[in-house]
Amino acid sequence: MTHTVEKIGGTSMSRLDALRDTLFIGDRDDDTLYGRIFVVSAFGGITNLLLEHKKTGEAGVYALFANADSDHGWHEALDRVSAAMIQAHDAVLDHDADREQAAQFVQERIEGARNCLIDLQRLCSYGHFRLAEHMLQIRELLSGLGEAHSAMTTTLILQRHGVNARLVDLSGWRDDGDVTLDERINAAMEGIDPMTEMPIVTGYAQCAEGLMREYDRGYSEVTFSRLAALTGAREAIIHKEFHLSSADPNLVGQENVRKLGRTNYDVADQLSNMGMEAIHPKAAKTLRQAEVPLRVTNAFEPGDPGTLIDDQPADAAAVEIVTGLDIIALELFEQDMVGVKGYDAAILDVLTRHDVRIVSKVSNANTITHYLDTSLKAMRRVEKDLAARYPQALITSRKLALASVIGRDLSGLSVLTRGLQAIAENSMEAIGASQGPRNVDTQFIVERDDLKPVIKALHDVFIGDGKQSLRRAA
Ligand SMILES: Nc1ncnc2c1ncn2[C@@H]1O[C@H](COP(=O)(O)OP(=O)(O)O)[C@@H](O)[C@H]1O
Ligand SMILES: N[C@@H](CC(=O)OP(=O)(O)O)C(=O)O
Numbered sequence: 001m002t003h004t005v006e007k008i009g010g011t012s013m014s015r016l017d018a019l020r021d022t023l024f025i026g027d028r029d030d031d032t033l034y035g036r037i038f039v040v041s042a043f044g045g046i047t048n049l050l051l052e053h054k055k056t057g058e059a060g061v062y063a064l065f066a067n068a069d070s071d072h073g074w075h076e077a078l079d080r081v082s083a084a085m086i087q088a089h090d091a092v093l094d095h096d097a098d099r100e101q102a103a104q105f106v107q108e109r110i111e112g113a114r115n116c117l118i119d120l121q122r123l124c125s126y127g128h129f130r131l132a133e134h135m136l137q138i139r140e141l142l143s144g145l146g147e148a149h150s151a152m153t154t155t156l157i158l159q160r161h162g163v164n165a166r167l168v169d170l171s172g173w174r175d176d177g178d179v180t181l182d183e184r185i186n187a188a189m190e191g192i193d194p195m196t197e198m199p200i201v202t203g204y205a206q207c208a209e210g211l212m213r214e215y216d217r218g219y220s221e222v223t224f225s226r227l228a229a230l231t232g233a234r235e236a237i238i239h240k241e242f243h244l245s246s247a248d249p250n251l252v253g254q255e256n257v258r259k260l261g262r263t264n265y266d267v268a269d270q271l272s273n274m275g276m277e278a279i280h281p282k283a284a285k286t287l288r289q290a291e292v293p294l295r296v297t298n299a300f301e302p303g304d305p306g307t308l309i310d311d312q313p314a315d316a317a318a319v320e321i322v323t324g325l326d327i328i329a330l331e332l333f334e335q336d337m338v339g340v341k342g343y344d345a346a347i348l349d350v351l352t353r354h355d356v357r358i359v360s361k362v363s364n365a366n367t368i369t370h371y372l373d374t375s376l377k378a379m380r381r382v383e384k385d386l387a388a389r390y391p392q393a394l395i396t397s398r399k400l401a402l403a404s405v406i407g408r409d410l411s412g413l414s415v416l417t418r419g420l421q422a423i424a425e426n427s428m429e430a431i432g433a434s435q436g437p438r439n440v441d442t443q444f445i446v447e448r449d450d451l452k453p454v455i456k457a458l459h460d461v462f463i464g465d466g467k468q469s470l471r472r473a474a
Contacts, residue, residue, distance in 0.1 A: 003194040005228035006237040007039045007203070007221060012299040013150050013243075014044040018090040020157055023239060023302050024198075037194050037231065039224040040154055041203045042086035042146025047080045047217070050142045054217055054466065057375050062142050065117060066135055074117070081145070082110045089153040098156040105152050109173070111146050116141065139212050140204075144171035146446040147202035147220065155200045158343060165199045170223065172206025185227055194231075199426060201227065218280045225283035229290035236292050237306075239299035244307040246463045247322045252456050258463055260307040263320055263408060268309055270406045270441050273359060275373060279309070314408035319415065319462035323402035324452040325453050327359055327371045328379055332386060334393035337366045342364045343390075344368060350385045354378055359402060360443055369432075371402055371445070400431060401451035403444045403457055410435075415462070422461040423454055 012019065025033065041047075052063040059067070061081060064074035088386045089102040111457050117138065124131040128345035148171045158165035168188050179187065183421055185206050202222025203212055215222045221238070228236035242249045251436050265288055268402055271278040278296060288311065297306030330347075337343050347368060351358060360371040372379070379397045386395050405415050419442060423430050432445035446454045 002232060002234045003035045003037055004235045004237055005039065005224060005231065007224040008239045008299060009220075009241070010044040010047065011043040011241045012051050012239055013041055013154075014088060014091075015045075015300075016150075016154060016157060017094070019035060019299055020161060022300050023081060024158060025161060025163060026302060034195050034198060037199045037201060037227065037233070038154070039203050039220060039227060040150050041220045042143075042150050043085070043153075046081065046088065046146040046149070047143060049084055050146055051217075053138060054297065060142075062139050065138065067138060075114070077112055078110060082106055085110075088329055089149070093157055093160075093210065094329060095160055102149075102153050104158060106149060107333040109148060112174070113145060123159055136210060137367045139174070140206060140210060143212060144202070144204040144206060146172065147171060147204040148173060150198050151202045158200070163458060166192060166197050166199050168192070168199045168201040170202045170205035175206075177206075178208050181205055181209060181211065181223075181226055182230060183207075185223070187229055189227075189231060195450055208410045215280065215282055218277050221277075222286075223278035225280075225286040225292075228292045229286050233292050235295055236287055237297060238279060239296045241299065243298045243301070243304070244296045246320065247455060247459045251452060252459050256459070256463075260320055262308045262310075262312075264310055264312055264314075265438055267320060267406055267408055271321065271323065274323045274402075274404050274406075276323050281294055284309075304448060317407055317409045317411050317413055318407050319342045319410065320407040321415065321468040322403065322405050322455050322459045322462065324455050325359070325373065326374065326448055326451070327400055327402045327445075328397050329400050329445070330370045330372055330379065330382065330395070331367060332369075332390065332393050332395050333367045334390060335366050336392060337368075346389055347352065347386065349384055350389070352384050353385070357383060360434070362432065371400075397460055399448055401446050401448045401454075402426055403451060403454045403458060405442045405444075405462060406440065408440065410439045410442065413462075416471070418461055420445055422457045426453060426457040428454060428457070 008019070049060045050062060052058060052060045061074050061077040064077050068303060085106045086103055090099055093099050093102060120131065123129050148169055151167055151169065155165045155167040170184055170188055175439050184205050205223045211219045211222060223315055225236060243259040245259055247256050247257050265284050268278045269281055273283050279294065294309040295306050295308060298304060332343070332347060347370065351370065357373040358370055358371050362369050383395050383397060405419060416433060420430055420433060423444060428446065428450045430444045430446055433440040433443065444454060
């Protein structure tokens with residue numbers, strides 16, 4: 001029986017004191033306490049402050065530094081990170097000595113990072129050095145602060161409560177290593193026996209390939225999956241604030257959602273496309289290839305087996321999840337398009353250049369519409385480029401939302417028909433709707449204000465309390 005590798009997301013990390021009594025220690029004895037390697041994310045909100053807000057795009061230290069000419073907005077942003085870190089660890093640590101040690105750690109890392117950024121700015125005031133060439137390293141340096149802090153705090157709290165916890169800092173702080181992700185992980189884990197000590201590993205890992213460059217936000221799951229694959233874990237477990245459920249419990253109510261017992265990587269991919277990130281798609285791939293089973297559980301209910309994710313098809317057709325996100329519909333209409341090739345490729349090229357994520361798309365004789373996960377600001381740049389390329393075209397973008405009904409197998413369930421009906425019965429309108437022949441998701445385009453009520457209405461009709469609605473319509 002070997003060990004498991006277990007990841008804790010930011011939302012749950014902010015309740016570390018509760019986790020201590022459930023997930024970490026609870027009523028475990030020495031036999032069940034160990035054999036688990038934990039990979040931790042930064043406390044909720046910290047990475048947003050360090051880089052930029054994941055959902056709203058609001059600038060954090062990184063974004064402010066990137067735009068800084070002479071203005072020093074990033075200094076205050078760094079102060080805000082420091083205050084938020086201290087607040088986060090004060091809320092979960094229960095011994096003054098630990099609080100003091102954690103505060104010292106924050107002070108040292110934040111001021112270290114600040115000095116590094118100041119030096120870099122000074123250096124780049126000389127013509128030979130370009131700040132732009134170092135932005136990626138800066139992004140990496142900053143994001144690593146969040147996980148180093150949360151891992152350090154976790155180690156303190158566990159040691160204080162008698163656990164033989166050991167901090168494994170992969171953030172590369174003040175080290176000169178030019179190592180790959182695998183080398184970094186292997187070197188750090190050498191000599192550690194997870195059966196007699198509890199490794200607390202930072203979700204951020206500094207490496208030559210650049211974790212942020214390759215995977216961007218949600219990177220802690222990449223570290224987690226590599227660690228599980230490299231150490232030959234028996235199982236990889238992601239702990240969440242809630243059970244992976246039929247809809248966001250915060251939206252439709254905890255009492256109304258149903259827990260997913262099992263699903264597959266296909267569904268997980270659809271979820272991450274919808275911004276839900278049940279698991280980072282690259283992490284899923286690593287685990288799938290290494291044949292490490294993946295489980296998603298509720299961090300606060302350690303006795304519950306949660307959701308098993310594998311490669312298997314469903315036993316029977318069923319709706320599993322209803323979710324949604326805000327999107328921008330970018331429409332390019334040109335009468336000359338009929339019968340002419342190349343429009344699609346040109347639009348894709350512009351979207352790729354501006355790093356805009358496509359959620360879905362639809363087209364007809366003379367119109368191509370992309371549903372995009374992006375900001376209006378990025379949209380303006382895209383529109384400008386497209387207008388230059390197609391001066392005759394009518395290009396419009398519109399803020400909308402996309403609700404999606406997802407399951408391993410939706411065949412025979414008439415999701416499209418029943419979904420449209422449910423939306424209409426609740427006095428709302430679907431501006432668009434689509435479903436592919438593969439039958440794993442059905443999408444409904446709606447007004448942004450309608451997204452939440454639409455998700456509720458869809459959840460009601462497909463999950464609701466009528467258990468038979470889950471089954472194939474007879
Ligand atoms: N289908 C779903 N099942 C469970 N949680 C969901 C679902 N959809 C959205 N969420 C939301 O995801 C939030 C964050 O979940 P979690 O994975 O624990 O956070 P993190 O991204 O910090 O790891 C929860 O607070 C919950 O509101
Ligand atoms: N905190 C980092 C890394 C991460 O993966 O976090 P979470 O597990 O909370 O999504 C981020 O937001 O990108």
